[in-house]
Amino acid sequence: MKQLLLASGLLLSLAAPVLAQENIDKSKFRQLGQELPTPNTYRTASGAPGHEYWQQRADYTIKAELxxxxxxxxxSETITxxxxxxxxxxxxxxxxxxxxFEKNSITNLTRTSKIPDKPTFGVAEALAEQTFDGGYKIKAVKDANGRALPYVINATMMRIDLPQPLKPKQSVKFSIDWFNYINDQRKQGGRGGYEFFPEDGNYEYQMxxxxxxxxxxxxxxxxQHKQFLGTGEFAxxxxxxxxxxxxxxxxxxxxxxxxxxTDVLTSTQRSRLAQAQKANKPVLIVTxxxxxxxxxSKAKGKKxxxxVAKDVRDFAWASSRxxxxxxxxxxxxxxNTMAMSFYPKEGNxxxxxxxxxxxxxxIKVYSKYTIDYPYPVAISVHGAVGGMEYPMLSFNGGRPEKDGSYTERTKYGMISVIIHEVGHNFFPMIINSDERxxxxxxxxxxxxxxYLAEQEWQRDYPSSRGEARNMVTYMKMDKSLxxxxxxxxxxxxxxxxxxxxKPATALNILRETVLGRKLFDYAFKEYCRRWAFKHPMPADxxxxMEDASGTDLDWFWRGWFYTTDHVEQELIGVRWYSxxxxxxxxxxxxxxAEINAAPKSLSQQRNLQDIPKTLVDVKPELNDFYNTYDPLAVTEExxxxxxxxxxxxxxxxRALLEKGLNFYExxxxxxxxxxxxxxxxxTFQDGTNQIVRIPAEIWRYNDQEITKVFVTEKPVASFMLDPFQETADIDMSNNAYPQRPQPSRFELFKEQPRGITPNPLQQQMQRQGTARPQTN
Structure with a gap:
């Protein structure tokens, strides 16, 4: 500990650093001027749609046969x-x-692969030439009068040339007839397709x-005619x-x-559907x-x-007996909204x-944080696809074992994927961003x-994404990856x-650590309100978020969204003054007390044994004033x-002096x-603690190293950076002073063959002798 000798005024002066002119444009707090587009009458500087904002419209009448x-x-479809x-x-x-799915699609031609040293038949089959006859067979493209329209197909895009220019505020109607084979999801992959169930010889189609x-x-x-290659979705x-x-x-x-x-349903099913429209728990429409x-039975015939769907950007469906x-x-x-699920028996x-x-x-949680859900239905369909979203309908995975048991991972994985895919009704089905x-x-x-909805489903829900600590492994990876x-x-x-x-983590940090929930939630909801049923861009x-929260966040967007930088703050030292x-x-x-508490040196300890008496011990006459003088004695002077x-x-x-404050640099x-x-x-010496939150702007003059003086009435025993792991700091080992050892464990084990140990639910079934798991 050092002491501060304060002159009259008791002022502790902290000099502000001088910023060199040549470093201004390198600051991490510079504005996102060049990165963002110039505001205009379509998209304003506040992030709201401008007074001349516009967007196109496409209405469809479609007939299709499976x-x-x-x-x-x-x-066959007619588009207006x-x-x-x-x-x-x-x-x-x-x-x-x-x-x-065409044989020579850009996706197939640019897919990279390797042959392992000892290829198996399965690998050889996967690398073999594709035989699926995928892709559209366009039969006709016609105008409203039935005349053929010229068109050119460029991979996953088709240009239709209009007989006369389409002027502003005008509409054009044309039709397209087509045929295509449906892909097997397990073989060809894809966002939709069919799943075959060999046990009963039936199909489930997710279109x-x-x-x-x-x-x-x-x-x-x-x-927006960027080619679809399989990852970038749809605008x-x-x-x-x-x-x-x-x-x-x-x-x-x-x-x-x-x-x-509804006459495609039986009268009993129609009655059940009417009952479900007033029910607060699921009612079986088809048992x-x-x-x-x-x-x-596999009945003959067709239905x-x-x-009808209003104000949607897409349309999907599923079909199965x-x-x-x-x-x-x-x-x-x-x-009122109807929540529905369609699933084969394999899902139960x-x-x-x-x-x-x-x-x-x-629907409830998303509506709370965004906008009220506007559609009449929301549907979850179970099938082979891990998860895919469309307006009012989503395809979701999560299948139990054949004996009806399931792992904890399967259960929470299914719940999470349903939340995620149903949540896509809001992003991007309503707040219609450019996924491509x-x-x-x-x-x-x-x-x-x-993540917010998961945490409202169950206390301490095991969310895989959202918490800052869950992003550390990725963010500490080599930047080249x-x-x-x-x-x-x-x-x-x-x-x-x-x-x-990473963006989910960034927004959670923005909500919890940077803005606070009140400011963030208001701004986030304002974004959703502004851009519902419109086409927002990143700048919007x-x-x-800045406009509605009243906070300059350019430094946050730049760091989290435009770079691969990571968070790694290190506590490099503490100096204590009183x-x-x-x-x-x-x-x-x-x-x-300090002198008495100071340990004797090794020489002093040994001299006590090796030198029983000093000279002045033998000859007291050599003592003078200074042998008995006490420099720490309190005198009248x-x-x-x-x-x-x-x-x-x-x-x-005088009051400040009497507090006996501690200063920690x-x-x-x-x-x-x-x-x-x-x-x-x-953490103070009496065991209590205090959290101090300092805005990121503390780095604005020097984004590499800073010092901060903390003033306390009680002496501090230890300091800890990011104690709740809320900033995604990739190395917590250097966040404490005094430094704390990081616990680590090792385990001796022998790998067991897979499939021998039953999952916990199967173990319960075995103990209880039940054929199906017991559920609450």
Whole structure:
């Protein structure tokens, strides 16, 4: 400990550093001037849509027939495209996403692979030439009068040349007829497709990206016709849909929109559906017994199901005779929504117990943090796809074992994927960002709100993303293995970490550590309100969050979204000072205690043994005044000097002196490059502690190393940076002073063959002798 000798005024002067002119443009706190587009009448500097904002519209009437014998689809659609831009259009671009399955698609040709040293037949089959006859077979493209329109197909895009220019505020109507074989999801992959169940010989069809869809034309990119390669998803305009789906007569169809002809259901099923519309827990519309009967009988004939959807950007559906169907009502802010689930028997018991309840929960939590859910239905469909989202409908995985048991990971994985995919109704199905270019704007924002919904589902829910500590492993990786969040999805090597985990973590840190929940939640909800049913860009999000929170966050966006910097703050040292009171009774006593507490040196200890007596011990006559003089004795003169000093102080200075304050000069280094707030925990010698939160702007003059003086009334025993691991600091070993050893463990084990140890639920079943797991 050192002492500060404070002159009259008791002021501790901290000199502000001088910033060299040549370093200003290198500051991590410089504004995002060049990175963001110039505001205009379409998109304002506040992040809100401008007074001349516009977007296009595409309305669809579609008829399609599913062939269950050869797994194919025949379709015909009429598109009414309305030009609400100020521009004259001479052609239109349509997305042909199924063309990704063509043999010579860009995706197939650019997919890299290696042959292992000892290839197996499975590897050889995977590397063999593709035989699936995928992609659209376009039969006709015609205008409203039935005349052929010229078109050119460029991989997953098709340009349709208009006979006359489409002027602003005008509409054009045209039709497309097509045919395509449906992909096997387990073999060809894909966002949709079919799953075959060999045990009963039935199929489940999950129809996604199944029809030619209009591309987006906007004020930022013009036509968004970047090719679909498999990762970057979709940019789509809003419109109304009327879709008629002809399927085998015993199939049950789940779809975007509302069913128009309920006569495809039995009278009993219609009665159950009416009951579900008022129920607060799931009601079975199609029972497991009815689904099992349909599996076995495979009725002949066909039925057509007709659905209507208003103001949606896409349309998806699922069809199978295996479907069990349950539903319940969700009331939020006075609006009723039907939460539904469709699943084969292979999904039970998990799906019957959880799926629809998770859908309902998701609608409520997301509505609280974004906007009220506007659609009449929200559907979860179980199948082979891990998770994929569309308006009002999502495809979700999570399948129990054949004996009905499941692991904890399967249970929470299923709940999480349903929350995530149903949550996509908000991002990007309503807040309609450009997924083809900026994956994080839908996946990252959605993963963040997913985390909030998970935590409201169950206390300490095991969320895999959202918590800062969960992102450390990725952020401490070599930078050559990372890309900034602001990277196109097709160029990202770790999409899950980059576009889902890191932006979700950043937003959670922004909410908890930088802004606080009150400011963040208001600004985030304002962004959702501004851009509902519109096409936001990254700048619109960044600017709205700053505008509505009243906080300059350019440093945060730059660090988290534009760089691969990480958080690594190091506590490099602490110097302790106290105020010299000049009171001889206090200071001399303190000094005497320090002297007495100081350990004797090794020489002094040995001299006590080796030198029994010194010369002055033998000859006392050699002693003089200084042999008995006590420099720490309190004299009348020293008392008088102290009183004179006290009289020179004003009352405020005297009160400060009497507090006996402690001053700690703490040094902190920024080793990771990413500037963040400093969160410091001080633990006092009496066992209590105090958290001090310092804004990130403390790094504005020097983003590599800073010192900060902490003033306390009680002496501090230890300091700890980021005690709650809320900033994603990648190295906690250097965050403490005095430094704390980091615990580590090792285990001796022998690897056991896989599949021998039953999961915990199977163990319960074995103990209880039950054929199916016991659920509460």
């Amino acid at each position: 062939n269950d014998d050869n797994q194919s689809l025949t379709g 495209y309305t030009n609400l831009s100020p521009d004259v259009l001479t052609y239109l671009w349509v997305q042909l996403d199924q063309n990704i 996604a990206q199944w029809f030619p869809r209009m591309a987006v034309y906007d004020d930022v990119n013009g036509w 789509l305009p809003f419109g109304d849909y009327k879709v008629s789906l002809t399927v085998p007569a015993d199939h049950v169809v789940a779809s975007t929109g509302e069913l128009q002809n 497991p017994e009815e689904a099992l009967k349909a599996e076995k 057509t199901w007709t659905f 295996k479907f069990i169907w349950d539903a319940m009502n969700v009331n939020y802010a006075g609006k 018991p998990l799906w019957g117990q959880y799926s629809t309840e998770v859908v309902a929960h998701t 270019q900026w994956t994080w704007m839908d996946e990252g924002l959605n993963t963040f709100v997913q 990372q890309q900034p969040i602001m990277t196109n999805s097709e160029s990202i090597t770790q999409l899950g970490n980059n576009a889902y985990g 999000f960044f600017r709205t 105020v010299d009171t000049r009171n001889p009774q206090v200071e001399n006593t303190r000094r005497r 020293s008392k008088a000097q102290y009183q004179k000093y006290l009289q020179s102080l004003n009352p405020e200075e 703490v040094g902190i280094k920024n080793n990771g490059g990413l500037v963040m707030p400093v969160v410091m925990q001080m």
